[in-house]
Amino acid sequence: MNVILSATLAANEDIVRRRRAGLRVLNLAFGEAGLPVHPALRNRLSEASGNNGYGEVAGSAALRESAAGYWGRRGLPTDPDLVVSGPGSKPLLFGLLLALGGDVVLPMPSWVSYAAQAEIVGVRAILLPPPPGEGGVPDPDLLAPAVSEARSRGRDVRSVLVTLPDNPTGRLARPETVRRLAVLARELDLIIISDEIYRDLVHDPSAVFASPAEFAPERTVITTGLSKSLALGGWRTGSARLPGAALRDRLLALASEIWSTPPAPVQHAAAYAFAEPAELVRRVADSRRLHGIMARAVAERFIRAGACVEPPQGGFYLYPEISSFSSSTELATELIEKHGVAVLPGTAFGDRPRVSRIRVATSLLYGESAEQRLAALHADDPVRLPWIDASLRHLDEALEGLGRCGGGRSGGGMPSEKPAATRR
Amino acid sequence: MNVILSATLAANEDIVRRRRAGLRVLNLAFGEAGLPVHPALRNRLSEASGNNGYGEVAGSAALRESAAGYWGRRGLPTDPDLVVSGPGSKPLLFGLLLALGGDVVLPMPSWVSYAAQAEIVGVRAILLPPPPGEGGVPDPDLLAPAVSEARSRGRDVRSVLVTLPDNPTGRLARPETVRRLAVLARELDLIIISDEIYRDLVHDPSAVFASPAEFAPERTVITTGLSKSLALGGWRTGSARLPGAALRDRLLALASEIWSTPPAPVQHAAAYAFAEPAELVRRVADSRRLHGIMARAVAERFIRAGACVEPPQGGFYLYPEISSFSSSTELATELIEKHGVAVLPGTAFGDRPRVSRIRVATSLLYGESAEQRLAALHADDPVRLPWIDASLRHLDEALEGLGRCGGGRSGGGMPSEKPAATRR
Known part of the structure; x- marks a missing residue:
């Protein structure tokens, strides 16, 4: 390594x-x-300064319900029991790669930590460029050949990751591209990890945003956090929306041994934030x-x-x-x-x-x-x-x-x- | 896994x-x-509720200097540059096992997460009972034979872990046992991970506490945190004292990809705590x-x-x-x-x-x-x-x-x- x-x-x-x-x-x-930091969030953190219990590994029920509501308002009805919060979306992504335990297809370029995490986990990253003019999504035209080729070499490819909108390119993949990728992921039996931490920062509020969870809900994990939209990077809070109990349980087992729980006072503020008060x-x-x-x-x-x-x-x-x-x-x-x-x-x-x-x-x-x-x-x-x-x-x-x-x-x-x- | x-x-x-x-x-x-939570710590957390920058991976200079002072007052002069803070001592221990990358000798019984972390990292835990009547330290009489035997089978044993005082037994290893273990670790070229999160909770304040860092400073990592002594489990803060720059740099590289930084407002409170005000x-x-x-x-x-x-x-x-x-x-x-x-x-x-x-x-x-x-x-x-x-x-x-x-x-x-x- x-x-x-x-x-x-x-x-x-x-x-x-x-x-x-x-x-x-x-x-x-x-x-x-x-x-x-918005003053309302500062107040919430102070309010929760007495919260010192470890609490649940997945985060408090209040936080998970609030995050479920956040996704629900975006057309993605969500079971709070399938939400896992952590100290940032970075550890959640790390835990997911560990829980999935196979090679991952990444867009090229993509955020610095995806490939590094894959290396730490001991799986390979297969990097594919996005369609011309787009970013954050491996080109669907290249996906099936690349996965087949890797599998023919004995590699166990299990997931594909997208960033919507993208870091580093600042581009938002077209809904049609996302749909095609989701369909292909189903055909290829790949879990889709959709990093949507910048979702609320698409500059044009009328732009159409498509999550792969709309097209392949049974296999899409969404991760998000408040580091970007509400500038809480240093607070360390992130949340994941899992497609089912099996992957959630594997993620929670790993979380319980790697980071225990997200910071309790921050959870309280994050629950407030995901409720999206005016x-x-x-x-x-x-x-x-x-x-x-x-x-x-x-x-x-x-x-x-x-x-x-x-x-x-x-x-x-x-x-x-x-x-x-x-x-x-x-x-x-x-x-x-x-x-x-x-x-x-x-x-x-x-x-x-x-x-x-x-x-x-x-x-x-x-x-x-x-x-x-x-x-x-x-x-x-x-x-x-x-x-x-x-x-x-x-x-x-x-x-x-x-x-x-x-x-x-x-x-x-x-x-x-x-x-x-x-x-x- | x-x-x-x-x-x-x-x-x-x-x-x-x-x-x-x-x-x-x-x-x-x-x-x-x-x-x-002590009210002074609640106040410090509130005071720092505006801290939202990621900051340094190892934690703020103020926190690292304060933690160095904490160890200094315990007879262990510490370079703040060799302190790494994280969101709990659990992720620090995980990062250390990953950074060391070899099998680890554990006391049997020992805290639930050590062996589980070793399994996640993909290394083996060698469990050795403590000397009769003690806890938290593999019996020095058994250490050399067990390590030699594992090495003869091709295993790459790189570290030994101790818990002082111990969870689960509640026992504190005798200074002579700790000294013997440290001497053996040097002979066997093992890094010693000394989990001292309960150090300040030895019931008898006049009891002699010996850290392996006193006997083998060149190879001992100490981890601690405020979850036990100041009941801040849910706040997620831990600190490690590294024996040198090489292991620190490996740990920081992993930390930067797994958890980024410890929560910023908590760092501010932890810096206050490690300064040990009256x-x-x-x-x-x-x-x-x-x-x-x-x-x-x-x-x-x-x-x-x-x-x-x-x-x-x-x-x-x-x-x-x-x-x-x-x-x-x-x-x-x-x-x-x-x-x-x-x-x-x-x-x-x-x-x-x-x-x-x-x-x-x-x-x-x-x-x-x-x-x-x-x-x-x-x-x-x-x-x-x-x-x-x-x-x-x-x-x-x-x-x-x-x-x-x-x-x-x-x-x-x-x-x-x-x-x-x-x-x-």
Whole structure:
């Protein structure tokens, strides 16, 4: 096993070190929501500060019922007994991979921890690019051949994972793609793990969101959490919606030996959040708006500088390509070393080393203090706030002369629609 | 892999179900500290309710410095950079077994989760009884032969684990035993994992406590937490003291992919706790006194009823033997089914099935409400509090006629000092 510190967390720690050394760093590396805790959630945590019992491994009945209601309001009626909460969706995903115990098909690129967790568990990750222009879903056209091929080599492929909307690309898979993937998963007898932690941060509230649980409810696990929509990353809370009792029991058995229970005071606040009271619905809507504005503003700057960027659709990420570099690592290194701009190279997400794509997280642009971040949240035009403007200028300077999309082409814009096999 | 829900957590959930069904249950099964959160810690958690950043994987600098100070005051100077905090000591122990990646020698009996974690990790647990009359430490006389034998069969034995003081036996290994074990671990090139989560709950404050880190600092990892001494089980906080950077880096890499970081608001409170302000030192002292009084009171009742019990020395457990039963499961089943007394059979701790020993946890006798528990904490004679007296009468009734220690012998008392091989 050759596991190194999670790329995102390692980048974060590197940035802290550079800043302590007096260097100016624009942090576009870390996927933290960059917004303060809503006061109602702070109050709930304080209210529950006396909760010190271990409680149930799956989380309290109140939390599981509340999470079930959350999914129910999204067209997915949910049995609270099939909800398992944990200290973050990361440990839940780890537990699921362990419980499933077979190889997993991942989109390429995909969040840094999926493949690393597979390696820790001792199973293989099969990485497949998404359909051209999409992200977060292995291309259904490639799925059956890849699974058959792996199985013919004796591999025991048991699951496929999707991220809706996606980190790192910021793209939301089309409902038709999700449907096709779900149908194929049934044919291939694969469990679908659907990481929907960014679901409530799809920028366009009228966009059609499809979960594979709509098409293959008997085999879809959904994971979510409050780290992104309500900026509670450091609180460590996540929830999973299981398709049946057998997988739930295997997950709970592992959970009981690895992490026991989710933190009790946080459970109380999470139960409140999943009930979606008006004040938190408003907060999520405000956050979604800000994330969208800023992701688009940064994407525009990359495009202006000549990069190829698919328009971000959800979360706070974009995934530009600057093909005048020979690798994503070279590009990321140039940005941090010469320009003090921290991003993550595509390789951290399992992308091909020779494709010079980077993941740019835009959420730490909102400000350094809670006051600045709140001001950004409520600003009509957050891009004009002086501290955000200064950061964007820093970025503009860094991007100047970095090179262009598609090598010799004269301008930036959308990535060229080459076939997936050559483009990625 | 055949992992089932952690025995302690499963027992807890079974008790909840029985009570919901209207059954009277005396809960002597679950190792929860049974005391309220100290108000100072509640305040600290509330104070930190705005902390929502992920922060460092190892925990905040403040927490790591505070934990280092805690160990320093116990004669173990500690580099804060070699402290790793996590969401409980359970995930830290899991991460350590994964990071070490070889077979582990455990005491028999030992806490339910060590062997289960080893199974999840895919390594083998070698169970060795402690020296007669002790607990929590594999008998040094048996260690070298067992490790040599396993190695001769091609097994890669890399670590030995001790629990000081012990769960389930409530016994504290003698300093000379710990020293011998540490010397042998060095000769055998084993890492020592020393679970010292009950360290501050040794009943006799003048008892000599020896950590293997005193004798083999280069190879000893200490884990601890606040779940027992300050009753923060549900808050999920634990800390490890690593012997060097290599193992720390492996542990952090795994932590970053499995659980990210410990919950941020809890970190703030834990940093306060490890600094050992006077009000918390007093709280731990009061808790220790109560745990000692109650563990002894329950031990006396078992002895009166004819059981063999080694006197509990730390924590809130005892491990009686009633040899008129043919197995620990039979004994535990009779207690819950016929008498409504929940305990855990010795088999849950890896003990031999034919030895009718059970683990009795005494900390949930203090009361049902925070008020009752606080009253118990401050009572001169907690045993006389009406709700505790009622529970002890329930226990007396259950024990009446259960049988005797050592089969045909006429009275209870200390377990007979037969050689370990036949006695366990």
